[in-house]
Amino acid sequence: MSYIPENALIVQSDRSILLEVHAPTAEAARAAIAPFAELIKSPEHIHTYQITPLSIWNARAAGMLVSAITEALRQYAKYPVPSAIEQEIVALGQRYGLTIIEPSDPQPGLVLRVADRPLAELLCRDEQVAPLLGKRLDDLSFWVDPSLRGLLKQALVSVGYPAQDVAGYVSGDALPLQLLDVARSGSPFALRHYQHSAAEAFYQSGRAQGGSGVIVLPCGAGKTMVGMAAMAAVQENTLILTSNLTSVRQWQRELLDKTNLKEEAIAEYSGETKSTAPVTLATYQILTYRSSRDDEFLHFGLFNARSWGLIIYDEVHLLPAPVFRITAELQARRRLGLTATLIREDGREGDVFALIGPKRYDVPWRELEGQGFIAAADCTEIRLPQDEDRQMEYALAPRRQQFRVAAENPRKVEVVKDLLVKSAGHRILIIGEFISQLETLAKVTAMPLVTGKTSQAERERLYQQFRVGEIKGLVLSRVGNFALDLPDADILIQVSGKYGSRQEEAQRLGRILRPKSDGGRAHFYTLVSLRTCEEDFARHRQLFLTEQGYSYQIELRD
Numbered sequence: 001m002s003y004i005p006e007n008a009l010i011v012q013s014d015r016s017i018l019l020e021v022h023a024p025t026a027e028a029a030r031a032a033i034a035p036f037a038e039l040i041k042s043p044e045h046i047h048t049y050q051i052t053p054l055s056i057w058n059a060r061a062a063g064m065l066v067s068a069i070t071e072a073l074r075q076y077a078k079y080p081v082p083s084a085i086e087q088e089i090v091a092l093g094q095r096y097g098l099t100i101i102e103p104s105d106p107q108p109g110l111v112l113r114v115a116d117r118p119l120a121e122l123l124c125r126d127e128q129v130a131p132l133l134g135k136r137l138d139d140l141s142f143w144v145d146p147s148l149r150g151l152l153k154q155a156l157v158s159v160g161y162p163a164q165d166v167a168g169y170v171s172g173d174a175l176p177l178q179l180l181d182v183a184r185s186g187s188p189f190a191l192r193h194y195q196h197s198a199a200e201a202f203y204q205s206g207r208a209q210g211g212s213g214v215i216v217l218p219c220g221a222g223k224t225m226v227g228m229a230a231m232a233a234v235q236e237n238t239l240i241l242t243s244n245l246t247s248v249r250q251w252q253r254e255l256l257d258k259t260n261l262k263e264e265a266i267a268e269y270s271g272e273t274k275s276t277a278p279v280t281l282a283t284y285q286i287l288t289y290r291s292s293r294d295d296e297f298l299h300f301g302l303f304n305a306r307s308w309g310l311i312i313y314d315e316v317h318l319l320p321a322p323v324f325r326i327t328a329e330l331q332a333r334r335r336l337g338l339t340a341t342l343i344r345e346d347g348r349e350g351d352v353f354a355l356i357g358p359k360r361y362d363v364p365w366r367e368l369e370g371q372g373f374i375a376a377a378d379c380t381e382i383r384l385p386q387d388e389d390r391q392m393e394y395a396l397a398p399r400r401q402q403f404r405v406a407a408e409n410p411r412k413v414e415v416v417k418d419l420l421v422k423s424a425g426h427r428i429l430i431i432g433e434f435i436s437q438l439e440t441l442a443k444v445t446a447m448p449l450v451t452g453k454t455s456q457a458e459r460e461r462l463y464q465q466f467r468v469g470e471i472k473g474l475v476l477s478r479v480g481n482f483a484l485d486l487p488d489a490d491i492l493i494q495v496s497g498k499y500g501s502r503q504e505e506a507q508r509l510g511r512i513l514r515p516k517s518d519g520g521r522a523h524f525y526t527l528v529s530l531r532t533c534e535e536d537f538a539r540h541r542q543l544f545l546t547e548q549g550y551s552y553q554i555e556l557r558d
Contacts, residue, residue, distance in 0.1 A: 002079070002080060003078060003079060004077070004078055005078065006023060006024045006025060007023065007025055007029070007075075007076050007077055007078045008020050008021075008023035008024075008025045008026040008028075008029040008030075008076055008078075009029050009033070009073065009076045009077045009078060010077070010078055010079060011073050011077050011079075011081045011082065011085055012082070012085075013082045013084055013085060015050055015051040015052070015085065015088070016040070016048055016049065016050055016051075017033060017037055017048070017049040017050070017051065017073075018046050018047070018048055018049075019033075019046065019047040019048075019049065020045070020046060020078075021045055021046065021047060022045065025076055027549065028076065029076035030047075030547075030549060031364055031367075031549075032072040032075065032076060033049060033072055033073070033076075034364060034547065035058075035059045035062065035064055035362070036051065036055050036056055036058075036059035036064065036069050036072075037049040037050065037051050037055055038050050038051075038052060038055050039543050039544070039546060039547035040543070041539075041543065047546065051085075051088075051089065053092050053095075053160060054157075054349055054350055054353060056069070056089060056092040056093050056096075057092070057093075057095075057096045057157075057162050057353065057358065058342075058353065058358050058359040059093075060093050060096040060097075061096065061213070061353075061357075061358030061359065061360070062201075062358065062359050062360060062361065062362075066089065066090050066093035066094065069089055069093065070086050070089055070090070073085075073086075073089075095160060095161055095162065096162055096164065097164045098114060098115040098119060098161055099112060099113070099114050099115075099119075099123070099156055099161045099162070099163040099164070100112070100113045100114075100163060100164045100165075100166060101113075101144065101149065101152070101153070101163050101164070101165045101166065101167045102166050102167050102208075103167050103168060104143060104144075107143075108146075109134070109143055109144060109145060109146055110143070110144040110145075110146050110149060110167050111137065111141050111142065111143060111144065112133065112141065112142045112144050112152065112163070113140055113141045114140050114141070114161075115140075116140070117139050117140065119161065120139060120140055120141075120142075123156075123159070123161070124136065124142070126155075126159055128155040128158055128159055129152070129155045129156060129159060132144070132148045132151055132152040132155055133152075146167075146331075146332065147329060149165075149167065149328075149331040149332070150327065150328030150329060150330070150331045150354070150355050151328050153165060153331070153354040153355065154328065154350075154351060154354045154355065156354075157350050157353060157354045158350070162353070162354070164209075165212070165331070165357075166208040166209055167208065167331075167332075168208040168211075168332075169208075169211050169309075169332055169333060169334050170307075170309075170332045170333065171236065171307075171309060172234075172236035172237045172238075172306075172307045172308050172309020172310065172333070173236060173237045173278065173306065173307040173309070174235060174236060174237075175231070175234075175235055175236050175237050175238065175265075175278045175279070175309070176235065176260075177231055177232050177235060177259055177260065177261060178232060178259065178260045179191070179228060179229065179232050179258060179259055180258055180259060180260060183257045183258045184256065184257050184258075185257050189258050191225060191229055192222065192225070192373060194217070194221075194363050194368070194373070195221075195222055195225045195226050195229060196229065197361065198215045198217065198226045198229075198360070198361040199215075199226050199229035199230050199233060200233075201213075201215070201360040201361040202215060202226075202230055202336055202360050202361070203230060203233040203234065206233075210360075211334040211335075212331075212334060212335045212336075212356065212357030213335075213336070213337065213356070213357030213358050213359065213360035214316055214336075214337035214338070214339060214342065214352060214356055214357060214358070214359050214360060215336065215337070215338055215339075215360060215361050215362070216339055216340065216341070216342060216359055216361070216362035216363075217338075217340065217361075217362065217363060217368075218340055218363075218365040218368055218374055218510060218513060218548075219340045219374075219506070219507060219509070219510015219511065219513055220374045220375070220487075220510055220513035220514040220515075221363070221368055221373060221374055221513075222373075223314070223338040223339075223340075224250065224251060224254050224314075224338075225254075225258075226338065227240070227251075227312050227314070227336065227338055228254065228255065228258065228259060230310065230312070230336050231259075231279075231310060231312075232259070234309050234310045234334060235309075236308070236309020236310055236334075237278045237279070237306050237307060237308050237309055237310075238278070238279050238280075238308065238309065238310045238311070238312060239280050239282065239302070239303070239306075239308045239310070239311045239312070240279065240280070240281045240282070240311075240312045240314065241282055241283070241284060241287065241311065241312065241313050241314060241323070242281065242282070242283055242284070242314040242315065243283065243284060243314065243315040243318050243482040244283055244285070244479065244482060245270055245272070245283060245456045246456070246459060246460075246463075246479070246482075246484060246485075247283075247314060247315070247482065248268055248270060248281040248282075248283060249456075249460065250485050251281055251314075252266055252268070252281060255279065261279065264277065265277055265278050265279055266278075266279045266280075266281070267279070267280045267281070268280075268281050268282075269281065269282040269286065269299070269302055270282065270283055270286050271283075271285070271286055271289075272456070274299075276302070276305045276306055278306075280302070280305075280306070282299075282302060284318065284319065284320050284323060286299055287299050287300065287302065287320075287322070287323060288320045288322045288323065297322055297326075300326050303326055303329075303330060308333055309333070309334060310333070310334045310335075310336065311327075311330065311333050311334070311335050311336070312336045312337075312338065313335065313336065313337045313338065313356060314338050315338070315339060315482055316337030316338060316339045316352060316356055317339045317340075317341055317342065317343060317344050317352075317503055318482070319337075319352070319356075321346075321348070324348070324351050324355055327355045327356065328355055331355075335355075335356050335357060336356075337352065337356040337357065340503075340506055340507065340510055341502070341503050341506050341507075341544055342359065343502050343503050343506075343544055344503070345501055345502075345503060364548060364549065365513075365545075365548040365549065365550070366548060366549040366550075372515060372519075373515065374513040374514070374515060375490070375512065375513050375514060375515050375516050375520070375521065375522045376521045376522070377509060377512065377513060377521060377522040377523070377524055377550065378521055378522070378523050378524070378553070379509070379524045379526070379542075379545065379550050379551065379552045379553070380523070380524070380525050380526070380552065380553045380554075380555055381525075381526045381528055381538060381542075381552045381553070381554050381555070382415055382525060382526070382527050382528065382555045382556075382557055383528050383529075383530050383535070383554060383555070383556050383557065384409065384411050384412065384415060384527065384528070384529065384530060384556075384557040384558075385411070385529070385530045385531070385557075385558070386406070386409050386411065386529055386530070386531075386532070387410075387411065390405070390409060390410065391531065393405055394406055394529075394532055402532065402533055403499060403532075403533055403534065403537070404434060405532075406529040406532035406533060406534040407432075407433060407434060407437070407495075407496035407497075407529070407534060408434055408436070408437045408496065409527075409529040411557075412437075412495050412527045412529075413440060413441065413444055415527055415557060416430065416441060416444070416445070416493055416495065416527075417444065417445075419491075419493055419525060420445060420473075423491045423523070426472075426490050426491045426523075427466070427469075427472060427473070427486075427488045427489045427490050427491065428447075428472060428473035428474075428489070428491040428492075428493065429473065429474055429476060429480065429486070429489050429491070429492045429493070429511060429512070430445065430447065430473065430474070430475045430476065430492075430493045430495060431475075431476045431477075431480045431481075431492060431493070431494055431495070431508055431511075432475075432476075432477065432494065432495040432496040432497075433477070433478065433496040433497055433498055434496055435451055435477060437495060437496060438451070438475050438476075438477055438495075441475050441495065442475040445473065445475065447471070447472075447473040447474055447475045448462050448471060448474055448475065449474075449475045449476075449477075450462060450474060450475070450476050450477065450479055450480065451476075451477040451479060452477060452478070452479055454479070459479070462474060463484070463485070463486060466486055466488075466489075467485075467486060467487070467488065469488075474486075478498070480508075480511065481504055481507045481508060482507055484511055486511065486514075487514035487515075488514075488516070488517075489511060489512045489514075489522075490512055490516055490520060490521075490522045490523065491512065491522070491523050491525075492508060492509070492511055492512045492522075492523070492524050492525065493525045493527070494508055494524070494525065494526045494527065495527050496527075497526075497537070497541060499537050500536070500537040500538075500539075500540030500541050501541060502540065502541055502542075502543050502544040503544070504541070505541040505542060505544060505545060506544045506545060506548075508524070509524050509545060509550075512524065526538060526541075526552075530556075
């Protein structure tokens with residue numbers, strides 16, 4: 001058996017990949033396998049990745065050849081790659097495209113074409129797929145009702161034969177939109193090379209093979225610019241769905257600043273105002289509002305309010321389950337998902353793949369950092385004990401309450417005060433989960449507090465004061481997790497989080513990754529109580545960022 005000691009990977013027959021962090025080729029190996037393997041755990045010395053059907057299909061949909069996947073494993077493996085794994089990768093990779101959805105000609109509707117007769121027989125007998133198939137047209141094709149296009153794609157992913165959808169799209173009403181060379185604010189404007197590549201990977205010159213999918217870029221890398229570039233390519237009425245009103249206003253500012261659109265061409269559909277225009281901005285919250293669990297979703301009519309040619313799902317990893325259901329009916333519209341991470345805490349990554357589209361483009365965070373497009377960041381986990389009485393309170397608390405007891409460790413207040421002294425002169429965000437803890441910190445630090453109860457007008461006022469330097473810090477609840485445009489923030493102190501949420505960890509680091517005018521580094525501090533469940537949750541939270549090449553320094557406090 002050959003053995004290459006400097007290589008970083010050990011590929012195992014259970015589809016797991018072990019990466020030796022200290023091997024000379026570790027960084028190159030990490031970058032090579034990231035497109036087709038998922039990080040599972042990342043202790044100090046050995047990181048574990050898993051190859052899954054979805055990870056392979058996303059790589060294939062993004063244009064990665066099966067041969068490139070197997071070659072990456074061979075190039076960085078310490079030991080020969082098990083032949084069974086190579087065969088399994090080939091089999092999974094070749095499954096993508098064995099089923100194709102295309103237009104029916106000449107009769108209206110769609111056609112599902114399959115690669116061979118055994119597969120056709122398998123699918124027409126499958127309990128998930130068969131009810132969605134219409135008349136059998138010949139040995140290898142079935143008529144499909146266009147209204148079932150999304151449900152069929154979900155079913156095919158579920159049974160392991162993801163469809164390549166080339167059925168095309170209906171045209172929306174025209175939207176003459178151009179990106180400006182000089183923004184209305186007076187600054188020169190041009191897409192960065194990766195933003196242009198991402199938009200083209202989505203649009204694919206208007207071909208049916210493009211027009212749906214997800215762009216994965218780090219927070220601060222300009223996903224909004226990619227969305228605007230896609231709008232300029234499509235040139236049709238666009239519905240933009242976002243996570244909150246702050247994001248709605250951010251999109252509105254960027255569109256008015258960097259495109260030729262007039263104010264009357266952009267409308268907001270929210271709890272505050274409900275209007276539509278050629279470009280309409282709405283929140284997931286308003287779309288999923290209903291008076292009771294038994295009522296209909298009152299605002300789903302927005303999806304048919306205009307002839308949309310493009311629907312943009314910002315922060316697509318937050319897409320609520322009801323919006324998946326309506327999206328299954330919108331497969332004839334171009335659909336663009338934007339996100340910093342494909343991770344969903346509810347495990348519905350397969351639905352994103354089937355209904356929004358496969359991953360079309362991504363760039364490793366550290367690659368953009370090396371090119372200066374996002375700030376370099378240092379991550380530090382500060383572990384501190386609880387006092388004896390608090391530790392006893394934790395031990396006696398019901399299991400469901402232990403996390404909160406640990407998260408609200410009073411000693412964290414003193415650590416925050418020490419960090420503020422250390423970080424004097426920096427622009428600081430303090431973020432956490434529990435309002436009582438944040439109220440205490442706001443009082444101690446004399447920083448303004450922004451929570452879900454803070455009015456939108458007051459939030460915008462405080463954010464603007466932070467941007468122009470009138471205030472040097474903010475204390476934020478979960479409202480600070482998403483779509484917060486505070487480019488000068490360079491210190492983030494996380495005092496508590498949402499259990500083991502990997503996506504939240506990534507989003508919070510993203511709040512401080514905008515490039516700094518002085519070229520300085522960003523600093524991300526996480527405070528964790530020792531000998532509590534908070535330690536376990538912290539390790540899980542860090543998985544996604546570890547996959548992106550970040551490491552956490554551990555600092556112990558007495």
